[in-house]
Every structure is written in structure tokens, then in C-alpha cells.
Amino acid sequence: MKIDGFLLAMLAAVVLAFLAPRLGAEGGALHMAQVTEIGIALVFFLHGANLSPQSLKAGAANWRVHLAVQATTYILFPLIGFAIFFGLSSVLAYEVRLGVFFLCALSSTISSSVAMTSMARGNVPAAVFDASLSGIIGMAITPSLIAMVAAVSGKPFPILPAIGDVALTLLLPFAARKPIINRLDRGVIVLIVYTAFCESTASGLWWRYSPWVIAEIAAIAAILLAVVLGVTTALSRACGFPLADEVTTVFCGSKKSLANGAPIARILFAGNPAMGMIMLPIMLYHQLQLIVCSILARRYAARAAAAAR
Template sequence: MSKLFKLKLDRFILALIAMIVLAYIYPHAIEIWNGKLISSLSTIGVALVFFFYGLKLSFSEIKDGMKNWKLHLSVQLFTFGLFPLLVLLFRPLVHTETQEQFWLSFYFLAALPSTVTSSVVMVSIAHGNMPAAIFNASISGLIGVAVTPLLMHFFLEVEEVNVFAELYIGLLFEVILPVILGLMMQKYWGNWAHKYSKHLTNFDKGVVLLIVYSSFSESFISDVFHTIGSTYLLGLFSAVVVLFFTSYFIIKFIVRYFLKFNREDRISALFCGSKKSLTHGSVFAKFLFANNPKMGLYFLPLMVYHAFQIFVVTIIAQRLGKEYEEQKEAEL
């Protein structure tokens, strides 16, 4: 199962790279296909993604999961508190427009909710607390609808993005209402959604690919990537690695020595608290950086972080899972 999961993730990461290459080779295809058509397709796609999300939400699992409030509160504080604070530490070092752009792209990454599917699967592989992982991964996205734009609002020009009007109205119609509708239709189509969960996940990824292509096409047309060089990209990759491991080890230290969680809860806190969602990121960027030709640049850290977190956490999850199985065998 883990091998199959890794293979699918690898294909998605390759597909993301392919979209960037396609946007570079055929950036004007977005104009040929009619920019409004692409925008409409992504809007409909996003609404369907969150409608299916609502269909798959389990009231019973959420209700049971709320009992472990200390773990859940910790995960959400790591996701929406620790990450932004780590990036904010470097705000005083920002002096130029390029540095501002670089920093803001990482702050956007830091403000995002946790990912859903990979967090749950990784916790399963490592034999962690599965109900807690499902609860936190599900609730994180809903919290992010309110918290992520609010965190970003402090550093975005209101003249460019009317955060409390266009952004929240857009999120209301494309995210919140579809989720509510999905919850209302759950008793009719909920079983269908769970039965075809893998197909719906592929649909989610397809919507992300469409948004990524559209964003990078606009960036290539505007020639914004010519303003950065190899030093910028090297710094970006390095910063992603540093951010991941810094947050991971801080979380690991806190849950072990301060909160004193058991093994299963530590794994759930680590894997859910250190992840960032590419799906939610692509949706939020659509509103936060609307009509911004540099949107592709704001996507880069998120895409690199997504690939890196999957690679590293897969290795860690497999090692922890193997240790658990060996321990159980020794006890027998």
C-alpha cells in the first residue's frame, strides 16, 4: 500500500512539473483557450472539490475526535501559529522588493492549513492515532478558510486585493457553501463519495494542475521569472528544507517533553502539524493574488515544500512503522 501511495504521489509531483513546463512552452495557450473559460473551469472545479470534501466529512469521527482536545489544539497552533511565527522572525531582514516577494511567498506557505490525504496515510503507515489524524486534517482546512486570509491580510496591499470583500465572498461561494451543500447531501451521496474516494482525489489534483498551469502561464507571459536567478532558486530550496526541519523538530520536542504525548499522539501531532496543503494553497492563492502576474513565484515554495514533505515524511513514517511492528513481534 505504501509503495502504491508513493508512486501516485511521484506521478502528481511529475504532473506539477509538467504543468510548469507546459506553461513555459505554451504560455499564450491560456489566451487562445480564452482566459475567462479557464477561470470558469477552475471556479467550478474548486467548488466541486469542496462539495466532495463535505460529502466525505464524517460527523461521528469529528465528534469522537473532539475528545482529545489537547492534541487537536496543539496541532492547529503548530499549523497556524508556529509556522507564521518562524517566518515572521525573518521579516526585519526584508529591505528590497525581491526580498519582500521571497518572504511573502514563504509567509503564504506558513499561513496555509495542513494537508488531508497524505497526513492520514502517513499516520496510518507509522501506526499513529488515526482518528486524531482524520479529525485534524479535516478541521484544519475549514479553519484555514477564515485564518489564512486573515494572516495574509496584514502583509497584502488592500488596494490590490480587497480581502474582506472579494476574497471572503469568493471563499463563501467556492468553498464554504459547497462544503455545507456537501454535508447536507451526505446522507444521499456520502457512501458514493467514500466508494469513489480515490477518483475524487484525482479530480482534486486535476483542479490543482489547472490552477498551477494558469498561474504560471500568466507569470511567464509577464516575464516575471526573468527577474530571479539561480541564487534566488537556491535560496528558496534551502529555505524550504530549513523551514520543514525546524518546525518538525520543534514540534517533536514540544509534544515529547512538554506535552508528554504518547507515541500514537506524537506521530499524529508531528505529521499533521508539519504538513501544508497544496490543494488549499492553490485555491487561496487564486483569491489572495488575483490578477497578480507574480502568482507563479508565490506558488514555488509551496510546490517545493509539498514534494519535500512527502519525500521526507514517507521515509520517517516507514521507519516508525517498521519499529512498531518489530516491537510488537518482540512482545509476542
């Protein structure tokens, strides 16, 4: 079994943050605040949203699939997030609920959605369109949803500057037309994760929670993924989608982007010592979606191959 280097790097970053949090915390010897600001730009510059106008045009026609995917990403997920945030206020800490809601408010992935769709013999042009469109919509929707929850919780923040910062960061790679460079991209994500966990550890955040809290977050992420996979599959079949379109709907609709989430968290929660806890749900969900969707992609590919015989 091949070892996932990205997962190992993230685990190493978390361990290092626990062992020497002052090095990476704000004002520390590594000056991670400044490095992370550069990292935010690099993540979107290298990974960006892969927004090729040609790809968008090629996949634009399949409106029923696009509607299903975007409704799942920006209606179903946030509704579940609202239910967890407000419904479990007596059970889960504020930072945990905010982290789960942040996960639900994020856009879909680009690279893994398209890669999984291709592996499963799905509708790749539609997947490229949907994943790219999700990133564009997320520039405004993600900060707006977080601002809504923060306002209701009595912790408002300026929404227009947040949307402006996110949009500027996302649009830079689109204007520059830069390709994705996976190793550098993932390295920057690991850097951001390291910084967040250094700041959380230095502030003493983790000592306020038991290991059961981490287990609860993992369970919520697993249940959330299972629910959305089930809903997108049922919706695709109820709409009579062909297998290729079902694949696109399931994979693009169920994915959440850690590549977008890490730097967006730095923008929306700048200076918040609980950012490590806020990011933990998307980190766990990211690993779960890769494992589960890889298995599903192989099964879909086998079905497509059998149907083609």
C-alpha cells in the first residue's frame, strides 16, 4: 500500500506544532505570520481555481448537473452546517461548531474532483465546469455564510473586506493563467496548517479539550460525508442522470476544498487563536473524502467498463 506523503507531512506539521509551538506562533523566531501571508498568495497562484475559459465553455451546457452540484455545495451543506452550529450548541464548543460550519461553507475541490471523475469514467468537462464555478461562487458565499453565523453569535466581522480579500486572492491565478504545481501547492497548505496549530498550541487551546472532542469531530465529518454521498447519489438517480453525470454530481457535490479552506481561514479568522480547531474539521474531512471517493471511483469505473462490454 502506497504511503500518502501529503498526509504524513500534515501529521508531521501538527506534531512539530505541539512540540515547539512558539517557533511558528505569531512573533516567533520563524516569522510565520509573514511567511503565511506569502503562502496564501502562493496557494491560489499555484493551485488557484484552474479556471480555464475553454474548460468552462466546454462543460457549461449540462445545466441540470450544475444545478445539482451547486445546490448540494451551497444549499444542502450550509443547511446541515446551520443545524449542527445552532442545534448542538449545548453539546459542542463554539470553536468546534464554527469549524464544522466553515467546512460546510467551503467550495468544492478542483483537482481531486476532476481526477476522481476521470478515474470513474464520469463527465470530465462538466466536473471541470462545476468545480471551477464552485470556486467562483465561494468567493462571496463562504465569507457571507461565516459572517451570518458570526453576527447571530454576537461576534460580527466586516464582510465586504473579507469578500474582497478572498476574491483578490482567488482571481490572481485566473488573471495570470498559471498551472498547478502540486508539490509546491501541498507544501504551502502544510505550512498554513503548521502555523495554525502553532498558534492554537501556544495559546493553550488544545489543553481545554479532551481527546473525545477530536473523536467527535471525526465522527461528524464521517457522518456528513456519508449523508452527502447518499443524497447526491439518490438525487442523480431520481433525476435520471446517466452514469457519467451521476459520477460528476456525486464527486463534485460531496467534495470540500482544503486547498481553498486553509488560506481562506487565514483571511477570515486572522488572529484567532482557535484557528487550529476551526481548521480541524476540513482537515479530517479532506482525508476521509480522498479515501472513500477513491474506493467509489474504482467501483464506478468497473460499472462503466461492464456497461461498455
